[in-house]
Amino acid sequence: MLLNCLLIIVGVALVLWGADRLTEGAASMARRFNVPEIVIGLTIVAAGTSAPELFVSVASALQDTPDLAVGNVVGSNIMNTLLIVGVAAMVAPMAISRSTVKKDIPFSIVASLLLIVLCLDGFASLDLKGNTISRLDGVILLAGFVLFMVYTFSVAKKGPAQEDGESKPVMPIWRSVLYVLIGLGGLVVGSDLFVSSASAVAEGLGVSQSIIGLTIVAGGTSLPELATSVVAARKGQSAIAIGNVIGSNVFNILLILGATAVISPMQIDGITIVDMGVMLLAVVMVWLFSYTRYTVEKWEGAVLTLGYLAYAGWLLYNV
Numbered sequence: 001m002l003l004n005c006l007l008i009i010v011g012v013a014l015v016l017w018g019a020d021r022l023t024e025g026a027a028s029m030a031r032r033f034n035v036p037e038i039v040i041g042l043t044i045v046a047a048g049t050s051a052p053e054l055f056v057s058v059a060s061a062l063q064d065t066p067d068l069a070v071g072n073v074v075g076s077n078i079m080n081t082l083l084i085v086g087v088a089a090m091v092a093p094m095a096i097s098r099s100t101v102k103k104d105i106p107f108s109i110v111a112s113l114l115l116i117v118l119c120l121d122g123f124a125s126l127d128l129k130g131n132t133i134s135r136l137d138g139v140i141l142l143a144g145f146v147l148f149m150v151y152t153f154s155v156a157k158k159g160p161a162q163e164d165g166e167s168k169p170v171m172p173i174w175r176s177v178l179y180v181l182i183g184l185g186g187l188v189v190g191s192d193l194f195v196s197s198a199s200a201v202a203e204g205l206g207v208s209q210s211i212i213g214l215t216i217v218a219g220g221t222s223l224p225e226l227a228t229s230v231v232a233a234r235k236g237q238s239a240i241a242i243g244n245v246i247g248s249n250v251f252n253i254l255l256i257l258g259a260t261a262v263i264s265p266m267q268i269d270g271i272t273i274v275d276m277g278v279m280l281l282a283v284v285m286v287w288l289f290s291y292t293r294y295t296v297e298k299w300e301g302a303v304l305t306l307g308y309l310a311y312a313g314w315l316l317y318n319v
Contacts, residue, residue, distance in 0.1 A: 004197040011193030016227050018186020023231045025179025027240060028171040038100055041243020042152050042250075044180065045228060050251040057260045069260050070133070070271050073252045074279050076225075077112070080245045080252075081282035082308035084226045088233040088241050089301025095238045096290040104246050105287045107148060111253045112280045114144060119268060119276065128268045128276070138261025145254035152247075187227070242296075249283065278311050 022045065030040040057069040088094060118140065121131040171179070225248050232241035260266065285307070289300040296304075 004200050007193050007197040008201075011190045011197065014186045014190025014193065016190075016231075018183045018188075018190060018227070020183070020227075020231050021179045021186065022183025023228055023235065023237065023240060025171070025176045025183060027232075027235075027237050028176040029173075029180070030240075031170045032173060032176065036239065038097060038104070038239040038243040039152060041232075041240040042104065042247035043149075045240060045244045046247025046251050050225075050248045050256065054256050054259070057256050058263060062264060069266055070257070070268055071275075073257050074271055074275050077249045077252055077279050078275075078282055078311060079308065080225050080249055081279075081286055082304045082311070084229050085242070085245055085286055085296060086301040086304030086306075086308065087226065088229040088238075088245075089296040090298050090305065091230055092233045092236065092238070093298055094233060094242055094296040094301075096242055096294045096296065097239065098294060100239075100242060100246070101287070101290045101294060103151070104243070105283065105290060107151070108246050108249045108283050109280070109287065111144060111148075111250050112276075112283055114141070115253050115257065116273075116276045116280065119271075126273045128271055128273055131268045133257065133261045133266045133268070135262050135265055138258045138263075138265075141254045141258030141261065145250070145258060148250050148254060274314075282307065 026040050026045050029044070030036070057072055085094070118133060118137040119128055119131055120126070225244055229241040229244050232238065232244065257266075282304075285304060286296065289296050289304075292300070
């Protein structure tokens with residue numbers, strides 16, 4: 001138990017360090033290639049910080065533990081939207097572009113709705129227990145991911161990268177790539193240490209698989225998003241911060257659950273319609289907050305954070 005606790009601390013430290021390297025490298029790449037930072041956040045950063053969810057979900061499907069796979073994605077998206085955006089906004093108010101408010105966040109809402117519809121299996125009941133995310137469902141999710149990527153890269157062809165006139169230093173390309181790769185390595189290794197150690201502690205305390213998936217594993221695999229978004233917000237790169245969260249949410253649902261379902265259809269046992277509803281409500285809240293002067297203010301970040309704490313408390317109450 002003591003060793004696992006020490007490994008949790010090491011994992012968190014690695015994640016924080018990796019997030020700083022990744023943010024620096026990604027922002028420099030955006031400036032060098034004149035690509036909007038939101039696009040870098042939606043693609044490179046989002047894909048990198050979603051890597052832990054991909055590894056955990058695919059491994060869970062192959063090991064016949066579907067609750068861990070679905071719970072990991074649903075829990076990660078809830079944490080991304082409520083806790084990560086909330087904490088990042090409390091660190092520094094997050095400026096949201098019109099394009100993100102009108103297109104990117106709605107895409108995340110549609111992805112969440114699509115997952116709920118596919119999980120309801122014909123709307124026979126709101127009870128998800130026993131329902132299945134089939135291979136056909138997985139193909140539908142992957143098709144949605146292709147559409148998302150086509151849209152995102154079309155955005156990259158429009159407009160300048162810099163949304164303000166401030167001149168910022170640009171690293172040599174080799175150093176930017178190195179920072180991104182080293183940062184991703186720190187995020188993946190650190191989050192893996194956190195998840196394996198925290199899960200071992202939870203299992204030792206008799207916590208169920210679905211709760212572990214919704215909380216500890218989701219929290220651990222969301223550590224890269226949390227660290228990256230907070231670091232980006234602190235450095236005034238809110239486009240990368242919000243792009244990371246929205247992109248990760250879409251990656252988690254469309255790519256990760258889609259690919260996992262194609263590999264092995266997933267039967268839902270411990271995830272409820274309440275969990276799905278909170279996931280959808282969270283991204284709708286961020287969307288509504290973003291409409292207020294296209295900024296998520298500090299007090300709105302506090303509301304989102306309190307919302308996550310309330311959800312976590314509800315989960316613990318129902319253990």
